[in-house]
Amino acid sequence: MLPEPFTPAFLTQLETLRLRTRKEFLGSHPGSYSSPRRGTSLEFADYRRYSPGDDLRYLDWGIYARSDRLYIKLFREEVDLFAYVFIDASASMLFPSRAEKFLPASHVALALAYVVLANHDHVKLHLLQDPPPSAASPFYRGRRRMTECVEFAASAKPAGQLDLAPALGEHLKRLRRPGKAILISDFLMPAPSYQQGLNVLRGFNLDIVAIQVLSRQEVDPAFPNGNLALVDSESQAEFQYRWDTGARQSYRTRLAHHNSEIRSFCHQSGIHYSLYVTDRDLKDFVFATLPAIGLFK
Amino acid sequence: MEFLNPSALYGLVALPLLLIPYLIRRKPQRIIFSSLLLLTEYDASARHRPWGRLRLPPAFFLQLLLLTLLILALAEPVLSVRPTHIAIVLDNSASMQTVEDGKTRFVLAQERARSLVADLSVNGRVELYRTVPRLEKIRATPFSPSEAAGAIGALEPYDLGDHVIDYDQVLNELMREQKYERVYLITDHPVSGQGEKIRALSVGSPQANIALLAFQARRASLANAQLEATVEVANFSAKQEKIKVLLRGSGTLLQSRELVIAAGKSAEASFSGFGAHPYYEAEIDVRDALPLDNRAFAVAPTAATLRILAVSPRPQALASLGAIPGVKLDLISPTDYEKAARSGYGLEIFHFATPASLPQTPALFVLPPDANALVDLGTPIARTVVSGWRDPHPLTRYVNFSLFRPTYARPLKPQAAGDVIFESPQGPLVFAIERRGVRHLVLGFDPFPYLGRGNLPMSIFTLNFLDWFFESAGRRGTASGEPLSLGVSRQGDLMITPRGEKISLDPGANYFAGTFLQGIYQLRRSGENQLFAVNFQNANESDLRAPAPIAMKGATQGGGGAEAFFSYWPYLLLASLLVLIIEWFIFPRMASLGARVRSGRVA
Numbered sequence: 001m002l003p004e005p006f007t008p009a010f011l012t013q014l015e016t017l018r019l020r021t022r023k024e025f026l027g028s029h030p031g032s033y034s035s036p037r038r039g040t041s042l043e044f045a046d047y048r049r050y051s052p053g054d055d056l057r058y059l060d061w062g063i064y065a066r067s068d069r070l071y072i073k074l075f076r077e078e079v080d081l082f083a084y085v086f087i088d089a090s091a092s093m094l095f096p097s098r099a100e101k102f103l104p105a106s107h108v109a110l111a112l113a114y115v116v117l118a119n120h121d122h123v124k125l126h127l128l129q130d131p132p133p134s135a136a137s138p139f140y141r142g143r144r145r146m147t148e149c150v151e152f153a154a155s156a157k158p159a160g161q162l163d164l165a166p167a168l169g170e171h172l173k174r175l176r177r178p179g180k181a182i183l184i185s186d187f188l189m190p191a192p193s194y195q196q197g198l199n200v201l202r203g204f205n206l207d208i209v210a211i212q213v214l215s216r217q218e219v220d221p222a223f224p225n226g227n228l229a230l231v232d233s234e235s236q237a238e239f240q241y242r243w244d245t246g247a248r249q250s251y252r253t254r255l256a257h258h259n260s261e262i263r264s265f266c267h268q269s270g271i272h273y274s275l276y277v278t279d280r281d282l283k284d285f286v287f288a289t290l291p292a293i294g295l296f297k
Numbered sequence: 298m299e300f301l302n303p304s305a306l307y308g309l310v311a312l313p314l315l316l317i318p319y320l321i322r323r324k325p326q327r328i329i330f331s332s333l334l335l336l337t338e339y340d341a342s343a344r345h346r347p348w349g350r351l352r353l354p355p356a357f358f359l360q361l362l363l364l365t366l367l368i369l370a371l372a373e374p375v376l377s378v379r380p381t382h383i384a385i386v387l388d389n390s391a392s393m394q395t396v397e398d399g400k401t402r403f404v405l406a407q408e409r410a411r412s413l414v415a416d417l418s419v420n421g422r423v424e425l426y427r428t429v430p431r432l433e434k435i436r437a438t439p440f441s442p443s444e445a446a447g448a449i450g451a452l453e454p455y456d457l458g459d460h461v462i463d464y465d466q467v468l469n470e471l472m473r474e475q476k477y478e479r480v481y482l483i484t485d486h487p488v489s490g491q492g493e494k495i496r497a498l499s500v501g502s503p504q505a506n507i508a509l510l511a512f513q514a515r516r517a518s519l520a521n522a523q524l525e526a527t528v529e530v531a532n533f534s535a536k537q538e539k540i541k542v543l544l545r546g547s548g549t550l551l552q553s554r555e556l557v558i559a560a561g562k563s564a565e566a567s568f569s570g571f572g573a574h575p576y577y578e579a580e581i582d583v584r585d586a587l588p589l590d591n592r593a594f595a596v597a598p599t600a601a602t603l604r605i606l607a608v609s610p611r612p613q614a615l616a617s618l619g620a621i622p623g624v625k626l627d628l629i630s631p632t633d634y635e636k637a638a639r640s641g642y643g644l645e646i647f648h649f650a651t652p653a654s655l656p657q658t659p660a661l662f663v664l665p666p667d668a669n670a671l672v673d674l675g676t677p678i679a680r681t682v683v684s685g686w687r688d689p690h691p692l693t694r695y696v697n698f699s700l701f702r703p704t705y706a707r708p709l710k711p712q713a714a715g716d717v718i719f720e721s722p723q724g725p726l727v728f729a730i731e732r733r734g735v736r737h738l739v740l741g742f743d744p745f746p747y748l749g750r751g752n753l754p755m756s757i758f759t760l761n762f763l764d765w766f767f768e769s770a771g772r773r774g775t776a777s778g779e780p781l782s783l784g785v786s787r788q789g790d791l792m793i794t795p796r797g798e799k800i801s802l803d804p805g806a807n808y809f810a811g812t813f814l815q816g817i818y819q820l821r822r823s824g825e826n827q828l829f830a831v832n833f834q835n836a837n838e839s840d841l842r843a844p845a846p847i848a849m850k851g852a853t854q855g856g857g858g859a860e861a862f863f864s865y866w867p868y869l870l871l872a873s874l875l876v877l878i879i880e881w882f883i884f885p886r887m888a889s890l891g892a893r894v895r896s897g898r899v900a
Binding site for chain 1: 325326327328329330331332333334335336337
């Protein structure tokens with residue numbers, strides 16, 4: 001039994017989507033994604049001189065008629081896709097509650113995983129936690145494995161403080177096949193930290209999508225005016241503030257600036273980026289926002 | 298400007314307490330947030346401050362102003378109007394000798410008095426009063442300010458305790474009768490509720506003190522020539538003290554004892570087996586606030602004999618007393634009593650007689666006539682039987698009451714407070730009174746003549762009461778301020794005070810009243826020296842922890858001149874009311890109006 005947003009209608013809609021990759025990967029099975037290798041797809045790739053033993057069905061008779069030379073038509077190989085979904089499972093993903101942040105984040109991850117599964121591609125879920133143990137699922141293939149994906153995401157227990165680059169590095173050490181990497185996090189970390197993390201993914205030649213998930217409380221904190229002792233959910237550090245209209249406005253400005261820095265870095269690095277505020281409808285986000293950034297074909 | 302109630306100014310010290318509710322109110326609410334990354338960058342300066350940035354609202358300053366005005370109003374600020382005719386009442390009791398930071402309270406009081414005098418104009422008049430031995434004027438005519446400063450310097454404290462004086466009434470009467478513009482009382486007692494014209498200035502603060510409360514030197518008993526002494530020391534402090542008590546004879550150290558005295562308690566040290574000296578001095582070896590009560594004096598029992606003055610219409614009945622060893626008897630008739638020189642007697646016996654007034658010496662009254670101040674007598678008892686007696690008691694020691702059979706007895710009906718020593722079924726037979734160390738004994742039967750073994754129970758009783766009186770004769774000391782009984786003085790008699798002043802005694806004077814100092818007084822009479830020990834023994838005065846407060850009602854009637862003060866406090870009260878109205882009514886409304894205006898602008 002799948003959780004609430006994954007209704008049959010929603011799943012049917014998801015089945016219509018296919019992830020788009022900007023890179024070519026070597027797949028393991030025939031699929032629908034381009035491979036750098038030549039193969040037997042319908043998509044023409046190149047010509048080469050005929051040599052004895054070549055299949056005569058691929059001779060380009062038109063060229064032969066014009067030039068009296070024999071050329072063989074080459075086609076792209078189409079292979080399946082390996083997708084890696086990294087979900088931030090640090091303590092900050094529980095703010096203000098699991099249902100208001102981590103669950104929506106995992107729903108985005110599951111929706112994208114289902115898109116992959118529905119296309120008979122491979123998907124693997126990773127939970128980013130620091131310190132280890134960070135959990136990773138096996139590769140799933142086929143839409144019937146969606147239940148296992150849901151169970152894996154539900155089993156996550158966000159906690160601790162996340163240092164993105166080392167946590168990703170731990171997972172990437174065990175990756176053998178390049179593919180599509182989808183990183184879902186709140187990115188509430190210093191710029192050098194998330195930049196190093198994304199660079200680690202880039203270093204593995206992955207086609208990267210970064211989805212920033214924030215709760216409404218984080219976008220527009222509803223603190224009472226006055227002196228507050230704010231406690232960092234990850235480090236437990238406590239700081240004293242006088243919260244008022246000015247402080248609220250300043251926070252909003254800084255958050256907008258922080259998000260624009262992430263967006264800018266992703267743009268410069270060839271990474272798809274999108275912001276998902278969790279009080280927004282998931283379907284709207286998946287079917288309107290994500291296609292807009294070119295995530296789907 | 299002066300303050301009539303300056304103690305209220307201590308309230309200013311408590312003003313910072315007003316911050317507490319604001320600090321408590323500011324205690325930050327604790328909220329968990331996903332990440333403080335953006336917030337710490339926002340206000341790094343506010344980090345790690347326990348109370349954040351302290352911003353006090355304007356209401357705080359209004360409340361501060363309100364409290365300050367109220368405290369100032371309570372302190373009753375006044376603008377003094379310069380007086381020209383004032384009286385200064387200087388407390389010169391013994392406690393004014395207490396040392397405060399190297400100066401005695403009396404010196405501090407003198408300084409205050411001099412500063413008051415210095416404030417007067419050249420034409421001002423000052424009258425000086427002291428409080429002991431009685432509230433009296435130093436000089437009949439007023440002093441000029443310059444004379445007064447000198448007279449204040451010449452004053453000195455006496456070794457006398459305070460008298461019970463209703464200062465409120467007495468000073469008001471002085472003010473009315475003498476038409477003073479202002480009366481100042483300078484004392485070491487706390488004073489409350491002073492008026493505009495009668496002002497009290499307090500000097501000194503509560504202190505701990507160790508005091509020598511009593512010192513006696515005596516012979517062990519009538520038959521025992523050995524000397525013994527007891528010293529009682531009180532600890533008027535909040536902690537246990539270990540002190541050394543020294544006994545000196547004519548200035549030479551004889552013996553010493555160590556005493557451990559619990560806080561607020563007293564302890565007694567005993568000395569015995571020391572040699573005979575003309576006088577003895579006990580001293581406690583401590584450095585405390587009041588040195589005066591660290592010493593006490595006693596004169597040695599004058600002789601090993603008990604001198605008895607017997608007053609009787611039938612002297613022959615008492616003559617046999619002279620046969621008792623250690624007893625020296627003088628017999629006179631009642632009519633000669635008033636004319637007789639009565640000094641030096643350890644006991645006066647009134648046998649079927651009574652004096653016009655009770656003597657200040659130990660006395661035995663045997664079947665006193667009616668109309669005496671001590672007892673009434675009942676009807677004679679036919680066959681006297683003793684049915685009850687005090688035991689143990691020095692008077693009943695070794696007496697076999699089954700054989701005690703006075704031939705004639707009348708039951709006593711005591712008219713004064715005392716102890717019944719023994720009684721018959723018809724009423725008390727022996728009644729003892731002890732007042733301020735002086736013992737009186739009234740007998741409802743006649744124990745005389747002294748028959749020795751001929752009437753053993755009565756003889757034992759006789760020896761008992763002689764011993765009892767002898768013991769009290771040794772204990773009798775004179776407290777400072779009490780007169781010394783001298784007998785009839787003659788021309789050329791001198792009294793030498795402890796300071797060595799020689800005072801000629803008026804011929805015919807029976808008493809010397811100027812015992813204002815503690816120490817040994819010498820009576821020089823006919824080439825002979827008689828010593829008297831005068832001690833300051835006043836536990837109330839020695840207890841410096843909490844002097845009795847003087848309450849002044851503050852209402853002054855009469856007096857001379859214009860108003861002494863211009864009072865500010867009603868104006869301060871009015872101002873504080875105004876601030877209260879602003880703080881309570883106007884300020885919140887203005888604040889809410891301002892908020893509305895701001896929100897309108899934002900909209």
